[in-house]
Structures are given as C-alpha cells and as structure tokens.
Amino acid sequence: MHQYPQVLIFPFPAQGHVNSMLKLAELLALASLTVTFLSSKYNHECLVCHIDILSHFTQYPGFKFETIPDGLPQDHPLLGIDNPPPDCIIGDGALGFTFDVAYELGIPIIQFCTISAGCIWVYFSISDMIQAGELPIKVPGMETYLRCGDLPSFCRTIDINEPIIQLIIKQTHKITQANALIFNTPEELYGPIPSQIRTKCPNAKHGESFGQFPNTRWEEDKSCIAWLDKQQNRSVIYASLGSITSTSSNQLVELWYGLLNGKTNFLFVVRPNSVIGKVGEGKDVVKELSKKSKDRGYIVDWEPQEAVGWNSILESIIVVVPMICWPYFADQQVNSRVVRALWKIGLDMKDVCHRKTVEKMVNDVMVDRKEEFAISASEMAKVTNRSVSANGSSCSKFNRLIENPINIL
Template sequence: MLKLAELLSHAGLRVTFVNTDNIHRRFLASSPALQRLAGLPQFRFRTIPDGLPEDHPRPFLEFLDLDESLRTRSRVHYRELLVPTAPDPDGWPSVTCVVADGMLRLASEVAADMEIPVIFVRTSGACAVWAYLCIPDLIEGGVIPFPEEEDGLDETIRGLPGMEGFLRRRDLPSFCRNAKSTSDRSLLFVTKANSNVRRGRGLILNTFESLEGPVLSHIRSTIPNIYALGPLHLLSRAFGDCGADVPFFSNSVSLWQEDRSCLKWLGSQPQRSVVYISFGSVTIMSRDELMEFWHGLVDSGKRFLWVVRPDLVEGKIEEAIQELEKETRERGCIVGWAPQEEVLAHPAVGCFLTHSGWNSTLESVAAGVPMICWPFFADQQVNSRFVGEVWRIGLDMKDKRGRSVVERMVREVMEGERAEELRRSAGEMAEHARRSVEEECEEILNSGSWFVDGQLLVVESLVTNFILGVNMVWRMVI
C-alpha cells in the first residue's frame, strides 16, 4: 500500500497515510522509509487508536476481534479524519472518495454513512479474490462446510467457475476447512466483505493480465471496474523512467528490522546455488516443524539463506536459533528479517521456499525464481495451488511435512531436468511481468498523465494485524 501511495504522491497527488497508533510506532522503529516518505511535499501520516489496550499482543490470527474493536471503538476517530469538525491544519481539501481494503469494514462503512464514494483494494491476488467472492455460492451449493464424515480434501471443487478442474477442497482459503456450520464467524465475515466490495466504484488489484487474465475475466463478470496495477514493486522501480518529476526510491517497509548482512553473504555464493526461505510476517510453526525444515535443508546439501523471525516458533526460540546457527555456518545463513526484493533479485538465489503470501508470490514471479510453497492460512492455500498447477513455476508442499519431503522438493527445484523446466517457466513469467510494467509506463508517457478528473481520497488497507490508510487527490485510473 505504501508503494501505491508513493506512486500516487509522485504523480502529483496529496497523500495522507493513516496508521493505527500501535503499528505506526513499530514502523518508525524498523522502517527508515517512513521518515523519507513523510518528508515528501504532498505526503503525510496520521494515526488513530485501534481500541485495544497498550499491552494487548494483537495476534494476527485473532483479526476478527481486532476488526470488531476498530468498528466499535475507532469509528469516531476515523470519521473525524474523513469529515473533520475543524479546519484542516495543513489546509488540505475535503475528502471526496475512500479507497478501502476489501476486508476492512470500518473504512467502507463510515464512508458510506458519510455518503463518500468507495473504491476497494484487495491485497490478495485475483485467484484468491475470486475464490473469496464465490464462497457464498459454495455455501448455498452445499460445498461448504465440508461433510464431517469425509476426509476427502483432494476432492475437486464444483461451483467455482474457472477453477473447477484443479482447485481441491484443501486449496480453498484455510478457514473453509475449519468451518463447522454456515454461521461460522469467518464465513459470515467474508460474505459481508464480498457484499461491500460489489457495492464499490471499482476494485484495485496488485496483479497483471498475463498472470491472471482468465481469473480477472471472471471477476469482471460481477465487478466490471477492475484495475490490475501490478506488480506494484516493479512499477515503483520503473516510475522514474516514466517521466516522474521527483526521483522515486524503493520503499521497503516492514515490522521487522532488516539484516542486510545477508546480501554480502549471498555475494560470496555461486550463481543459483542458494535456497531462500521465508515464511512471511505472521506464519507460526512448532519447534519440531522448524527442526524438520532445518534437517531437510541440510540433508539436501544445498546452501540456504533462512529468515527466522523472533516470533516464528511457538514458545521460546533462542536456544533453537543458537543451535541452528552453530550447525549451519558452513553453508547456511540465518537472519531475523531480510530485504526480500533484493534477495530474490540476487543471482545466487535459485529457489524460494515460501508461505505463498501474495507479496512474496508476486515478488518471486517478477524475479523469475521458482518456488516451493508451504502455505499457512487464508489466500496462501489458493496461491500455492496456482503456482504449482496453473503457472507451473514451483511445487506445492501444502499439508506435507517432514525432513524427507523438504529434502526431496529442494533437490527437485534446484537440480536436474525438472529444475530446468521450472526455471524456464519462471523466467518466461518474469518476462511477462516486465513487459506489463513497460506497457504501463509507455501508456503514461504517451498520455502525459496517469490520471484524469482530480478528487481527494482516503485509502484504508489491512497490513499484517493493523489498518493503514492513504488520503490523496484521486484522478481516475486510465
């Protein structure tokens, strides 16, 4: 969302990015990009409380509780941002449009109350968005909840146009397999979010036609105004070449402090020899699972760079990390967090063992790096199936565990005939991503502008377990 916000700012738009107090403090502590963005002439940050006590852990997997707190305790603060009771201290004009995360009800509900138009943004790929949009139909058709007496997670799904030949029960968003009735809290939440998205003026997705064209066509059957603006991280790099008056800088923003020493380590490794492992910012695993991954990596005989967050493992992890670091110094590197875009673009990296979050998936696609997918929850289940079965640029390790599985899949992606095939497919997809960005830049240069008909907006986005927002002059996307 910050990449989108900075792009819009450099296109001449006013941008106010709205964080909760809690996440803004964490960003300030770990991400120097925020200070740089705040220094731009038409960019500002604002914060609102999330309604939870200061010492609340705010676990991501309890997002529905956080969402409810935001809707019931932060509404007044958010309303004041949209329609202030006093003149704006910076002299900015009034908000006339809201761009809201499709899963964040606070942003769209308050805007609707104030009769402010809403454009939605979904941070998932089109394949997962379409699966989410079809969930009410799957409930009505009796597909969800799954029959209790059956285990058949490999049974293909009917009633999901465009995906009926290959999407299985186990590939639906993770909460579908946990739902025991149609009144399940997660199912009700998604159904409500789907209704909101369909009422918006449009939908922005971080994807591109060459990757998800067929799925985008299905979404357009219910939401005609879709803007596929991705890959945003590539577009942000290319923005300076698209005639921007102000130099554009890549903005790596994270809740964790990046350890850039791993780039020096990568520089000493042979080309395509390193397996990069990162399970994102919210995946949690047991200590046994951590050790099985480690044994599988060591047994594969491959070099590896592994991101092990301080909260990756349930319980205390210090001793486990010390043990891993001691045993992997010979051909491995372990860091708490890595500059992922730079790592994936490094010639030493030959494979990405990932949780299949959409940002990670799209960054790997753009870098041409084959993936091994071990999804954790939500849209990651859908993404991993598309990586392995549709785009054929990686392997899906969903629901599989054990060192022997890890070893076998690492070897399959890193060596032999299958590795060559995956690298070739991944390289072709990366070329499609590059061409997509080039075409957007060419259109911008030919038109002389990204947008027409200026309006002011607020963009609200769910990032990890908090909300973010942007308030900007909006000129409808060409």
C-alpha cells in the same frame, strides 16, 4: 489552478498489505495527487521503527502520514472539526468498514484488493457454493486445477455457518459496492478470472497496481549479505516463515533438516517469536540450529527484503526464481496451488513438513528439475514484465486509475 483530489489510504495492519498500499501511495504521490496514509498508532510506530520512511516521503509535498488511536468508543466522531474529509478513500479489500466511513462522509470509495485476483474470486464463489450445497467442491474457472484442499484454510470447517466464513462472505460482497477496484495482480496471470470478478462489480472502474515498498517491522540482519556474496550466483535457496506464520519447534527442526540435507546452501529467516512454545525456547532452538548449520547455511532473524506473502510470489515471478510454497492460512492455500498447477513455477508443500519432503523439493527446484522450472519461470516473468511496460495492460490501467479519483467524484 487545477486541484488534484485528496486521497486517504487506509491499509489492513499486516506487513504485506501495508507494503503494497505504501507502494500505491507513492505512485499516486508521483502523479501529483495529495495523499494521506492513515495507520493506527501502533502500526505507524512499527512502520517507522527500522527504516527512515518519513524522510523518504518528504520528497512528495502532498504526502503525509496520519495516525488514529488503537481503540475508540463506538460513539467517537469520525473526523475532528478542523479536518475536512478527503475527496476519496482507498481502502484495503480486507477492511469492509471503510465503506461505512465513505458513505457517512458522502465520498467515493476505491478498494485495493492486496491479495491475488484468484483468491478474491474464490472468496466470491464461497457464497454460491454454500447456496448450491457444494462447499467445498469447485470454483468456476478453476475446476481444472483447484482441489478441495486448495480452498482457503477457513473452508475446511464442516460448519458453513462458522463466523469466519460468514465474515469473509460479508466483506467480499462489500467489494461490489466500490466505485473502483484495484487488483494487486497483472490480469494476464489469471486468464479469465479478473473478467469474472468484474461481472460481480459491473459498475466499478478497474485498475492494477502491484509492487511493494521495502518496509519492515523487524531489524534487518545485514550480515547475511556478506555471506551471500561468497556464494555462486543462484546457488542458494531462501527459506522464510514470513511476517505472520508461527511454527512448532518440531516443524522448524524438520524444515531445517530438509534444507541441511539438500544439495544446495540455504539462507533461513526465522522471525523473532515465530516459534510456538515456552518463553525463550524458540530462541534457544534457533541458536542451536544456527551453530549446527556451519558452512551449509546461514540463519537470521530478519534480512533485507521487500516482499512477504502474495507479494513475495509476484517478486519471485519478476526475478525468475522458482518457489516451494508451504501455505499457512487464508489465501496461501490457493496461491500455492496456482504456483504448482497453473503456472508450473514451483512446488506445493501443503499440509506437510517432513525433512525428506523438504529435501526432495529443494533438490527438485535447485538441481534435478532446475531447467524445467527455469523455463516456466522465465515465461511467467515475460508475461508479467510486459504488463508493466510502457504500453502494457497494468501500466495502462494504472494510468487510467490516476484519473479515476477525479472522474468518479
């Protein structure tokens, strides 16, 4: 009887990373691979808190969730005596220590780069720019649209020996040691960039997988669905601080005024405890703004959604929806510039949050330049949907990926 390999998947503990890796885990389980999804105890509790995810995955006989403690001493054994090691580890590209685990166990390691391919290439280029004394100046292949201010947020320091920069360089270099790479990006979206990444990892096999499992760490307020059902199709702008971003009360009010003064109704998601300030202050501000929104808008703590971060950009592309990007940190600066300058499917509100700016951008994407963005978004959607069609590049690469765990053992 043919034995499929046992695959261990370990995500970085942030919602966007977890959602992407859960989707990958489900796709592998559909292909009859035996899959273990490993999380810290805290993150597993967050995972199962608001959706019945355990029941969903019982349909896959070879799938199981496992947890590890949130903290262990340095000399703690990697695996218990009764737990044989998996045949392969799929680690999050943000977790370099998964390589150490794989090497100690003597098994292959596949890295799933959950952020965009463009940002991965920027990370690879940081070391070269430092050695050339060019940081921050240019990224090969992105010179025509990427500016200094579009580099990841940690590049804005004047000290190139800053620990966070050195950590990113170290973590990114570990990707080159992987037996295989999975990109969370259709290759067609970034032109030559994925090929350039492959020059850094010549010995690694490559696959693509993108999509998100609808996991949430917060209780969904489904009352907004009834409000949305009363609105005309594609007449509402959706605004959200996402799963990580925090903001001041002043910024929140500026963003709200910009939405309120725009020409369209809005749904505004303000995650609990996302407003910086005294205990309870943010909640009071949100409550007051909700009262003042009246018929123009609807404000909730969290709403039914599948994607956050880079995943939300992919989702917007697929459903042909233009974007206004207000980047917060890490890969978001790169992504927001690409949305505006390369794909031309939205606007980049980098380093500013003023009501007049928000109002103008809302009116541009929803009214004044709506057709312009709709045409660009439609073209990008065609490219992306082709890649996941039966004979598309992403589908073909994923089918090869399913065989990769067997081939690299």
